[in-house]
Amino acid sequence: MTTRPAADENLAAKLPDETLRKWLRDMLLIREFEVRTMQAYQNRLIGGFCHIYVGQEAVAVGALAALEPTDPIITAYRDHGHALARGMDPKYCMAEMFGRIGGCAKGKGGSMHMFDKPHHMYGGHGIVGAQCPLAAGLAFARKYTDEVIENRASTGVAMCFLGDGALNQGAFHEAMNLAGVLHLPVIYVVENNGYAMGTSVARGTTMAHELTAKAAAYGIDATSLDGMDVMEVYNGMKPIVDRCRRSVQPAFVEARTYRYKGHSMSDPRKYRTKDEEQQYEAQDPIEKLAGFLMSERKFAEADYDSLAKAVRTQVREARQWTDLSPPPDIEELYTDVYADAWGPYHGTSLPLMMKDTQQE
Amino acid sequence: MANLTLVQAINLALIQEMERDDRIILLGEDIGRNGGVFRVTEGLYKRFGAERVVDTPLAESGIVGTSIGLAMAGLRPVPEIQFEGFLAPAFDQICTHAARMRSRTRGALTVPLTLRVPVGGGIHAPELHSDSPEAFFAHQPGIKVVMPASPYDAKGLLISAIRDPDPVIFFEPKRLYRAFREEVPEDEYTIPLGKARVVTEGDELTIISWGAPVVQCMNAIESSGKSIELIDLRTIDPLDTQTIVNSARKTGRVVIVHEAPKNCGLGAEIASRIMEHCFLYLEAPIQRVTGFDTTMPYYKMELEYLPEAERIGKAIEEVAAY
Numbered sequence: 001m002t003t004r005p006a007a008d009e010n011l012a013a014k015l016p017d018e019t020l021r022k023w024l025r026d027m028l029l030i031r032e033f034e035v036r037t038m039q040a041y042q043n044r045l046i047g048g049f050c051h052i053y054v055g056q057e058a059v060a061v062g063a064l065a066a067l068e069p070t071d072p073i074i075t076a077y078r079d080h081g082h083a084l085a086r087g088m089d090p091k092y093c094m095a096e097m098f099g100r101i102g103g104c105a106k107g108k109g110g111s112m113h114m115f116d117k118p119h120h121m122y123g124g125h126g127i128v129g130a131q132c133p134l135a136a137g138l139a140f141a142r143k144y145t146d147e148v149i150e151n152r153a154s155t156g157v158a159m160c161f162l163g164d165g166a167l168n169q170g171a172f173h174e175a176m177n178l179a180g181v182l183h184l185p186v187i188y189v190v191e192n193n194g195y196a197m198g199t200s201v202a203r204g205t206t207m208a209h210e211l212t213a214k215a216a217a218y219g220i221d222a223t224s225l226d227g228m229d230v231m232e233v234y235n236g237m238k239p240i241v242d243r244c245r246r247s248v249q250p251a252f253v254e255a256r257t258y259r260y261k262g263h264s265m266s267d268p269r270k271y272r273t274k275d276e277e278q279q280y281e282a283q284d285p286i287e288k289l290a291g292f293l294m295s296e297r298k299f300a301e302a303d304y305d306s307l308a309k310a311v312r313t314q315v316r317e318a319r320q321w322t323d324l325s326p327p328p329d330i331e332e333l334y335t336d337v338y339a340d341a342w343g344p345y346h347g348t349s350l351p352l353m354m355k356d357t358q359q360e
Numbered sequence: 361m362a363n364l365t366l367v368q369a370i371n372l373a374l375i376q377e378m379e380r381d382d383r384i385i386l387l388g389e390d391i392g393r394n395g396g397v398f399r400v401t402e403g404l405y406k407r408f409g410a411e412r413v414v415d416t417p418l419a420e421s422g423i424v425g426t427s428i429g430l431a432m433a434g435l436r437p438v439p440e441i442q443f444e445g446f447l448a449p450a451f452d453q454i455c456t457h458a459a460r461m462r463s464r465t466r467g468a469l470t471v472p473l474t475l476r477v478p479v480g481g482g483i484h485a486p487e488l489h490s491d492s493p494e495a496f497f498a499h500q501p502g503i504k505v506v507m508p509a510s511p512y513d514a515k516g517l518l519i520s521a522i523r524d525p526d527p528v529i530f531f532e533p534k535r536l537y538r539a540f541r542e543e544v545p546e547d548e549y550t551i552p553l554g555k556a557r558v559v560t561e562g563d564e565l566t567i568i569s570w571g572a573p574v575v576q577c578m579n580a581i582e583s584s585g586k587s588i589e590l591i592d593l594r595t596i597d598p599l600d601t602q603t604i605v606n607s608a609r610k611t612g613r614v615v616i617v618h619e620a621p622k623n624c625g626l627g628a629e630i631a632s633r634i635m636e637h638c639f640l641y642l643e644a645p646i647q648r649v650t651g652f653d654t655t656m657p658y659y660k661m662e663l664e665y666l667p668e669a670e671r672i673g674k675a676i677e678e679v680a681a682y
Contacts (some may be wrong), residue, residue, distance in 0.1 A: 122429075137432065313573070
């Protein structure tokens with residue numbers, strides 16, 4: 001096991017303008033989407049619970065940029081950002097929150113149900129840490145399909161996002177051990193935003209000052225990186241992804257980040273200070289990338305404004321589309337529980353999103 | 361045809377399915393080199409290799425969770441949990457993910473997983489190695505629960521379970537693993553899930569059971585000298601309500617037999633369904649012969665705890681005479 005430096009070289013700085021602009025656009029989209037989501041929640045248009053990704057955008061965008069689009073990804077309940085960064089049309093995401101049939105899970109799940117099979121996004125899961133073994137299985141499936149069924153070298157990497165709170169769950173440790181023993185190409189990315197709900201990481205876990213130590217016992221390579229800078233996330237993540245894919249081994253990454261908002265929408269945030277919040281907001285990942293583009297890539301204020309306007313329009317249209325999508329019919333209660341129709345069950349079907357994709 | 365034990369029938373079903381479909385992958389503790397704690401997977405490691413018969417660490421949540429991930433990605437994992445008591449560490453993954461994935465994704469992702477679990481008492485094991493937790497899982501929508509009581513059924517039901525598009529918990533009664541042999545066709549065949557088996561036909565009384573107690577019921581019926589219809593559920597969820605109702609209407613007298621404790625056991629659900637559908641046909645209160653509402657005892661007392669033929673016989677007498 002080695003704890004590697006975050007980045008050997010500035011790979012992101014060598015990427016073309018359009019790639020970096022896409023990252024900026026994705027982060028702006030997530031932020032705009034989340035701000036509108038919060039407003040809708042406060043106006044009681046969204047129910048269930050709602051966990052907002054504002055502040056952490058660089059982690060999802062930078063990490064997913066290091067993957068191939070077909071590499072499976074999975075996360076826990078703070079999942080809107082990952083879905084959008086993976087390419088889910090925001091209209092399906094918004095409709096899901098609003099409980100409309102057009103949602104990615106037919107509006108029957110809500111905030112923690114961001115599934116996008118066509119984009120290899122496997123959720124969206126509500127139990128902290130329980131997604132970790134699933135990620136091991138997704139990696140295993142890619143490896144098995146390549147090596148046993150297709151009789152060729154393993155080509156895939158799975159990426160599992162988890163919060164710092166998940167480090168204390170048994171499922172995480174079982175998954176890390178399995179990934180190590182079975183040589184599974186899966187990367188566990190801990191989005192360390194400092195707090196497991198209201199408990200600071202130092203109060204909740206051992207070796208909080210050096211979370212990469214968690215990987216040492218499993219013999220898994222570990223890296224810690226700055227999750228508030230999308231270029232740093234990419235710079236750290238790209239060599240790890242390439243190594244995992246090539247050597248068919250797991251990895252562990254800590255991305256140090258911060259959620260600007262509360263754990264959920266009803267969090268009084270008594271566990272931290274306004275000063276601390278302002279310190280992190282001052283190193284905003286969107287501002288940072290925009291600043292780089294302006295100083296290094298002939299990116300003007302007007303370019304920024306036009307991107308910001310485009311995502312505002314996109315989210316507004318997603319909202320309008322949502323308003324036109326009806327709530328699920330009561331019949332849907334007994335649909336998709338089992339594949340077959342028996343007893344009260346009607347069998348199964350696909351969400352509109354997948355029907356749309358199939359038609360394309 | 362071959363004369364096989366239940367263990368051999370399951371082993372044969374696994375071999376035939378693995379040869380038919382290379383998406384099938386077995387996982388579990390000691391299932392590979394060692395052939396499994398009950399030797400159910402004997403010879404499979406050698407035949408199919410370490411890639412398809414995977415020895416895992418001792419980590420039930422990880423085994424089941426990883427299998428769910430495999431299934432979500434389109435493979436057909438068949439993990440083994442060594443004893444039903446070890447389902448507790450995997451309960452989260454079964455109920456949080458396996459049972460709900462189709463529902464949570466509204467049909468986008470499915471979990472075609474078959475979780476093989478040795479179940480029940482009667483082999484001189486301690487608690488956590490002798491329990492009958494099927495009601496926990498029947499209570500959870502989204503999974504199917506199967507428990508064969510004979511080698512023939514074990515093979516046909518396991519093949520159906522593996523081919524089923526939804527997650528199935530396949531309970532294998534340990535007490536029957538090597539209890540008797542039966543003619544089992546060498547060719548593949550399936551027995552549909554959700555269909556009970558009428559073991560013996562009769563018109564005086566109905567006994568409903570599943571798993572190892574089915575054999576005890578047969579012994580009790582033989583001693584009673586009465587015309588008794590014995591129904592082996594084979595699948596606990598979906599429950600074959602129709603077969604139960606038809607028989608209860610015919611005989612008007614019902615005894616339900618299971619190993620699990622009585623309180624909130626499946627006997628209660630079955631009795632309730634009979635009340636809903638057969639109230640005016642009943643000639644006697646339904647009786648349940650079950651395990652007791654306490655922890656499964658150590659082996660010296662296990663035959664007191666289990667519904668043995670003698671206790672079943674007493675219930676038959678009481679219900680018939682009512």
